[in-house]
Amino acid sequence: MRTDYTKETGPILYDDMKRNVLVVDDEDINRELLGAMLSDEYEVLYAEDGDIALEILKENYEAISAVLLDLIMPNMNGIDVLKIVKEDPKLSAIPVIVLTADNSAEVECLNLGAVDFIPKPYDAPEVIIARVKRNIELSEGRTVIQSMERDELTGLLSKDFFYKYSVMTEHFYRSRAMDAVILNIDHFHLINEIYGREFGDKMLKAIADTIYKYVRTKEGTAARGDADTFYLYIERQEDYSTLLEEVQGDINALSSAVYVHVRCGVYCKEDKDMDMEVIFDRAKLACNAIRGNFKEKISYYDVELKNKSVFSERLIQDMMDGIEHKQFKVYYQPKYAIQGEKPKLTSAEALVRWEHPDFGLVSPGAFIPLFEENGLIQTVDHFVWEQVASDLRVWKDKFGDTVPVSVNMSRIDVYDSEVEDRIFKLLSKYHLSPSDFHLEITESAYSEDADYLIEVIERLRHGGFIVEMDDFGAGYSSLNMLSSMPIDVLKMDMKFVKDMHKDSKRKRMIELVLDIAEFLGVPVVAEGVEYKEQYEFLKEKGCDIIQGYYFSKPLPFDDYEAVLETAIKEGGE
Amino acid sequence: MLTVDMMSDYGADVKTALVRCANKEELYLKLVKKVPDTQDFGKLKDLVEAKDYEQAFEVAHGLKGVLLNLSITPLANPVVTMTEMLRAKEDADYSPYLEQMMTKLDELKALIEE
Numbered sequence: 277m278r279t280d281y282t283k284e285t286g287p288i289l290y291d292d293m294k295r296n297v298l299v300v301d302d303e304d305i306n307r308e309l310l311g312a313m314l315s316d317e318y319e320v321l322y323a324e325d326g327d328i329a330l331e332i333l334k335e336n337y338e339a340i341s342a343v344l345l346d347l348i349m350p351n352m353n354g355i356d357v358l359k360i361v362k363e364d365p366k367l368s369a370i371p372v373i374v375l376t377a378d379n380s381a382e383v384e385c386l387n388l389g390a391v392d393f394i395p396k397p398y399d400a401p402e403v404i405i406a407r408v409k410r411n412i413e414l415s416e417g418r419t420v421i422q423s424m425e426r427d428e429l430t431g432l433l434s435k436d437f438f439y440k441y442s443v444m445t446e447h448f449y450r451s452r453a454m455d456a457v458i459l460n461i462d463h464f465h466l467i468n469e470i471y472g473r474e475f476g477d478k479m480l481k482a483i484a485d486t487i488y489k490y491v492r493t494k495e496g497t498a499a500r501g502d503a504d505t506f507y508l509y510i511e512r513q514e515d516y517s518t519l520l521e522e523v524q525g526d527i528n529a530l531s532s533a534v535y536v537h538v539r540c541g542v543y544c545k546e547d548k549d550m551d552m553e554v555i556f557d558r559a560k561l562a563c564n565a566i567r568g569n570f571k572e573k574i575s576y577y578d579v580e581l582k583n584k585s586v587f588s589e590r591l592i593q594d595m596m597d598g599i600e601h602k603q604f605k606v607y608y609q610p611k612y613a614i615q616g617e618k619p620k621l622t623s624a625e626a627l628v629r630w631e632h633p634d635f636g637l638v639s640p641g642a643f644i645p646l647f648e649e650n651g652l653i654q655t656v657d658h659f660v661w662e663q664v665a666s667d668l669r670v671w672k673d674k675f676g677d678t679v680p681v682s683v684n685m686s687r688i689d690v691y692d693s694e695v696e697d698r699i700f701k702l703l704s705k706y707h708l709s710p711s712d713f714h715l716e717i718t719e720s721a722y723s724e725d726a727d728y729l730i731e732v733i734e735r736l737r738h739g740g741f742i743v744e745m746d747d748f749g750a751g752y753s754s755l756n757m758l759s760s761m762p763i764d765v766l767k768m769d770m771k772f773v774k775d776m777h778k779d780s781k782r783k784r785m786i787e788l789v790l791d792i793a794e795f796l797g798v799p800v801v802a803e804g805v806e807y808k809e810q811y812e813f814l815k816e817k818g819c820d821i822i823q824g825y826y827f828s829k830p831l832p833f834d835d836y837e838a839v840l841e842t843a844i845k846e847g848g849e
Numbered sequence: 850m851l852t853v854d855m856m857s858d859y860g861a862d863v864k865t866a867l868v869r870c871a872n873k874e875e876l877y878l879k880l881v882k883k884v885p886d887t888q889d890f891g892k893l894k895d896l897v898e899a900k901d902y903e904q905a906f907e908v909a910h911g912l913k914g915v916l917l918n919l920s921i922t923p924l925a926n927p928v929v930t931m932t933e934m935l936r937a938k939e940d941a942d943y944s945p946y947l948e949q950m951m952t953k954l955d956e957l958k959a960l961i962e963e
Contacts, residue, residue, distance in 0.1 A: 302911060303887075303911050303914060303915050304883065304887075305880050305883050305884065305887075305915045305918070305919065306914055306915055306918060308880060308883075309869060309870065309880060309918055309919075312870060312871065312873070312876055313869070313871065346914075348907050348910050348911060350907070377910070377913065377914055377917070378910070396914045396917060396918060397869070397914070397917035397918045397920070398869050398918055400868045400869065401868075401869065401871050
């Protein structure tokens with residue numbers, strides 16, 4: 277076996293397997309002469325006219341490595357055969373070498389897709405064999421490259437090739453102002469879940485076709501990246517709303533039942549020498565900045581975004597240092613049971629705060645979603661669990677009793693095979709029982725690989741933990757799924773309470789959540805309760821537990837300890 | 850029995866033709882013997898005489914390819930000339946070339962039959 281290497285594709289193999297070549301010539305003597313030349317190296321098939329040639333090709337297209345085609349033949353001439361071969365997607369990859377004594381036909385044949393010529397009278401056999409072999413090698417190499425070059429599903433470029441082509445375009449058109457555009461579809465996985473993968477693929481193809489037509493008119497190129505992300509590198513446009521409308525139209529045409537939001541991030545390239553991946557990282561950053569924001573569809577990378585990105589990067593860099601130097605602090609927000617005569621402290625939620633040496637108090641909203649994206653949240657979670665366990669031990673020793681504390685368990689924790697071991701070791705280390713710890717798992721975690729998640733949670737509950745479903749109502753739980761979910765408490769998403777004053781429908785929504793909880797036989801915790809009207813409404817409607825500024829903001833260790841001490845004393849009286 | 854020497858004496862460029870046949874004399878002679886069997890000589894004559902130059906060109910072009918591939922120069926020469934005239938659709942007197950072609954064809958047939 278011989279191996280050729282190219283810079284672009286790595287090894288291309290041209291082994292010694294005998295390939296099939298088809299000789300098409302109406303002259304018997306010419307066919308036999310060529311056959312005699314080629315038969316040591318190739319299996320030679322023969323066709324005496326164009327019709328027979330096409331018949332053989334259609335039946336054996338995958339097995340024929342090259343066609344040697346005479347141009348002037350009766351019935352169907354070589355030019356017509358060449359046209360048909362090159363227009364047929366199944367045949368077009370087969371290299372066609374034209375046999376001719378007529379130089380004037382060369383340009384036409386090349387334009388039609390012939391790869392080479394063999395002049396008549398023929399050259400020496402070794403020359404012809406070498407030309408055939410080289411053309412087969414090139415063709416097979418091209419096929420390998422093309423298979424890597426294109427995204428199989430949509431036919432758009434693959435991301436790596438897209439970057440290369442875009443760089444090439446830069447060399448030729450340096451004076452053009454270019455934009456890097458990333459187009460993404462929010463919650464595309466819902467389409468696959470509801471309608472099946474085949475339907476989802478159909479939609480991606482339709483979107484890709486629209487994008488392809490769009491970039492063709494804008495002197496650009498396009499690729500499909502991961503799943504539902506599309507990359508476009510095109511001449512600067514004033515507005516991308518037409519593109520978005522067209523893509524949204526494709527989606528709506530295929531499915532009016534599911535609302536899928538299309539968004540795009542744009543980076544207007546300024547520095548011609550900037551690395552293509554950096555350019556698209558910026559477009560992606562702009563695109564991600566409007567994730568989940570259904571009002572904005574187009575986002576441009578700007579200074580504000582850049583600063584935000586630099587800030588995020590800094591937080592990522594500083595996280596480990598922050599853990600080591602105890603910059604992260606655990607705060608406790610009390611939860612009160614409200615259905616008794618007077619509100620009673622029933623538990624607390626552990627919330628993390630970061631006192632950054634340079635930025636001051638960093639909002640959890642700034643670092644938790646960021647750390648959730650890159651998995652660092654697990655380190656923070658583990659820190660919080662350890663701190664809570666240690667604090668619980670202090671209070672138990674001090675007061676002889678305490679109330680449970682709920683901690684957040686991120687999706688990544690649930691999927692960690694060592695999570696149960698870790699949490700039980702922690703309890704053992706501080707001599708605590710599972711009933712001291714409540715685990716809060718966000719509703720959105722349940723939507724992916726629910727079976728596995730249910731299995732882990734069942735085991736934790738079996739071990740004695742109370743599991744609370746956090747942010748209920750913000751995600752996509754179906755009522756059917758809910759009935760099979762292993763949960764002990766529903767925590768209503770705080771948006772329900774926040775918006776309840778707006779209209780009666782919002783209040784009705786709260787009643788519905790309470791009804792669902794009653795149906796499931798689990799208590800409800802309402803978060804974000806700030807005002808008396810909210811508290812009174814929730815109490816009247818039967819909400820069990822309340823957490824929010826109405827009773828208390830999240831408290832540092834000492835302040836919460838005082839609240840706890842009072843509650844324990846009152847409980848003992 | 851036809852030999853390469855006889856073909857050389859006839860005027861064929863045997864050396865060049867043999868290169869194309871990977872120096873296989875047997876193959877070369879086998880292919881040469883097939884030449885008189887082709888109907889194209891008669892067809893060319895009829896088409897030229899009927900002034901169907903377009904069809905005649907296609908036949909002449911095919912014959913030219915075969916004859917040059919086998920380097921049968923004496924027979925190829927009139928065919929090459931006629932091919933170019935027919936390509937230009939020249940309404941000329943083709944009879945000297947047709948006559949030369951038929952004469953050389955007969956000579957070749959005679960050699961083969963010897």
